[in-house]
Amino acid sequence: MEPNVADSAKTQVNGVSRRDFIKFCTGVAASMGLSASFVPEIAAAVTSPQRPPVIWLSGQECTGCVESLLRTDHPTIDNLIFDLISLEYSETLNAGSGHQAEHHRAMSIEANKGKFILVVDGAIPVKDGGVYCQIAGKPVLDILNETAPQAAAVIAIGSCAAWGGVAAASPNPTGATPVHEILKDKGIPVVNIPGCPPNPYNFLTTVIHYLTFNKLPALDDKMRPKFAYSRRIHENCERRPHFDAGRFAEEFGDEGHRQGYCLYKLGCKGPETFNNCSTVHFGGVSSTGCWPVATGAPCFGCSEENVGFSSPLFAKAKVTSPTPPFAFNDAVPGQKGGAKNFAYGVAGAAIGATAVALVKKDGKKE
Ligand code: SF4
Ligand code: SF4
Ligand code: F3S
Numbered sequence: 001m002e003p004n005v006a007d008s009a010k011t012q013v014n015g016v017s018r019r020d021f022i023k024f025c026t027g028v029a030a031s032m033g034l035s036a037s038f039v040p041e042i043a044a045a046v047t048s049p050q051r052p053p054v055i056w057l058s059g060q061e062c063t064g065c066v067e068s069l070l071r072t073d074h075p076t077i078d079n080l081i082f083d084l085i086s087l088e089y090s091e092t093l094n095a096g097s098g099h100q101a102e103h104h105r106a107m108s109i110e111a112n113k114g115k116f117i118l119v120v121d122g123a124i125p126v127k128d129g130g131v132y133c134q135i136a137g138k139p140v141l142d143i144l145n146e147t148a149p150q151a152a153a154v155i156a157i158g159s160c161a162a163w164g165g166v167a168a169a170s171p172n173p174t175g176a177t178p179v180h181e182i183l184k185d186k187g188i189p190v191v192n193i194p195g196c197p198p199n200p201y202n203f204l205t206t207v208i209h210y211l212t213f214n215k216l217p218a219l220d221d222k223m224r225p226k227f228a229y230s231r232r233i234h235e236n237c238e239r240r241p242h243f244d245a246g247r248f249a250e251e252f253g254d255e256g257h258r259q260g261y262c263l264y265k266l267g268c269k270g271p272e273t274f275n276n277c278s279t280v281h282f283g284g285v286s287s288t289g290c291w292p293v294a295t296g297a298p299c300f301g302c303s304e305e306n307v308g309f310s311s312p313l314f315a316k317a318k319v320t321s322p323t324p325p326f327a328f329n330d331a332v333p334g335q336k337g338g339a340k341n342f343a344y345g346v347a348g349a350a351i352g353a354t355a356v357a358l359v360k361k362d363g364k365k366e
Contacts, residue, residue, distance in 0.1 A: 031205050031280060032217065032227045045212040046084055052211060053108060053116040055147065056090035059140045060133050060167040060176055061122025065158035066092045068197035071283060072204065085207060088116065091135065102136045109150055117210065118151035119203075120144065120179050123160045123167040127175030141182065148183050153216055154190045156180060157203055162192035162224075163305045180223060191216055192223045195275065196302035199282045202228040222305065228280070233270035233299055234319075236278040239263065249296075257296060267314040268293065269301030 025042045029035065058066075087093065088108035094101045108116070122140075125132040130141030148154050156179035159165040167176035180190040193203050206225055209217040217225040234240065242248070242262040249257035249266055262268070270278070270293065277299070283290040292299055301307030301317075 028205055028208050031201065031276075032209055038212075042208060042212050046208060048211070051084060051086040052152075052207070053088050053112040054085045054119055054207075055088050055105060055108060055116055055151070056093075056119040056121070057140065057143060057147065058091050058135075059120060059122030059124045059144075059161065059179075060174065061158065061160055062166070063092060064197040065121040065160075066090070068282065069200045069203065072200045084204075084211070085117075088112070098136075109147060113150050114152055116151055117207070118148055118154045120154065120156050120161045121158045123164045123176035124179060124182050125167070125174035126177050126182070127173070132174040144179070144182060148188050149186055151188065153210070154179065154183065154188055155193060155203065155206060156190055157193045158198050159194045159196045159302055159308060162194035163309075165196060165309060169309050189216060190223055191219060191225065193228075194224065194303040194305070195277075196308060198303070199228070199275070199277060199280060201280050201282055202276070224274075228276045229274045229303070231274065231276065233273050233275055233278045233293070236276075237270055237293060238278065239293060252296075260296075263293060263296070263298040264316065266298045267300070267312075267316065268298035269304070269307050269311065269317045270299040271317040271319045272307055273299055273301040273304045273317075275303045 021043070022039065025039045025046065026036055028042055029038045032038075056066075089101065089105040091101075096104065122133075124130070124141050124144055125139075126141055130139030133140045135143060156162045160167055160176075161179045164172070164176050164178050167174060168178075178192075180192065183190055191206060193199075193206065195202070202225065205227065206217055209215075209225075209227075217227055220226050220229060222229075234243070237243075239260065239262045242260070243264055247256065247259075247261040249261045249263055251257065252266065257263075257266075264271070277291040278293065281291050281294070300313060301311065307317075
């Protein structure tokens with residue numbers, strides 16, 4: 001029988017109204033790049049009593065990734081744990097501890113072989129047999145190697161798990177390694193959800209995609225879900241009109257900074273960082289969430305493999321997109337302001353607008 005949104009909505013729990021529930025499902029469909037016709041399927045999946053078992057391992061991490069997930073408010077963490085997934089093991093959120101928790105992990109892996117999702121936050125140290133990060137006296141390297149082959153899929157959440165992040169910064173004394181590097185010869189599907197911390201809604205949408213379609217979302221060449229990482233932050237930044245008009249903060253706290261001008265000259269890496277922070281806010285500090293640039297902090301490219309933890313903080317980002325106009329400014333190295341650039345800018349803006357329109361018209365494309 002065709003799943004029915006209204007019926008599904010009636011069965012939802014924890015006091016979420018039907019209106020909010022349908023809004024939530026519609027938002028999830030939109031963030032996956034799907035039309036509203038998929039809402040009934042998503043509604044049926046998220047209200048299904050069949051919840052995928054999730055085992056969450058932590059390597060070299062700071063707990064920020066889990067903290068970010070704890071701050072979700074649509075759904076809340078209790079909605080997530082009780083309604084969407086069956087969280088079998090998480091060192092941060094376990095009710096039990098010690099032998100009890102380890103025993104439960106082993107039992108759960110045995111009972112859910114080939115069916116559970118393995119989530120990993122933090123990098124995995126490989127130097128000296130992995131002794132620099134141990135859980136219950138065992139290197140997390142060994143735990144990952146034993147657990148991953150039995151999982152249906154692996155989600156590496158956060159830039160530490162996806163790229164090595166903080167722990168892998170030079171000189172990387174522990175041999176901190178990304179999860180996909182450890183598993184590359186094992187033929188196990190790995191999804192990277194980078195960010196420091198990562199946007200929890202990208203993780204949730206990946207899980208809901210798996211619940212709804214029984215497969216992982218389409219990934220780019222860095223194993224990131226395309227629905228979240230196919231656009232640069234700069235493309236949808238709320239300060240973009242200031243960039244295009246040449247209005248920049250020159251120093252923290254100056255008049256431009258107080259006026260909400262573009263943060264490019266303060267080292268904002270939005271022009272070379274692929275992520276959806278500027279459209280899917282998170283952090284829960286307001287009704288619409290938040291993101292670094294909205295608070296006046298330049299994006300430091302936390303989710304980009306070769307930007308966040310390798311570029312100097314105040315270095316100017318490369319601007320490679322054909323549209324910005326660079327109209328009245330000389331902010332971009334090699335670009336000068338003036339009438340000529342203004343003309344190029346208008347042409348560039350027109351080309352960019354056309355490109356966006358074409359992508360939108362082609363329903364088969366991402
Ligand atoms: Fe912490 Fe960032 Fe690493 Fe997550 S990605 S564990 S928030 S340092
Ligand atoms: Fe926004 Fe940064 Fe781009 Fe300026 S440079 S428009 S602050 S993303
Ligand atoms: Fe990270 Fe930049 Fe988004 S610092 S959280 S990718 S705005």
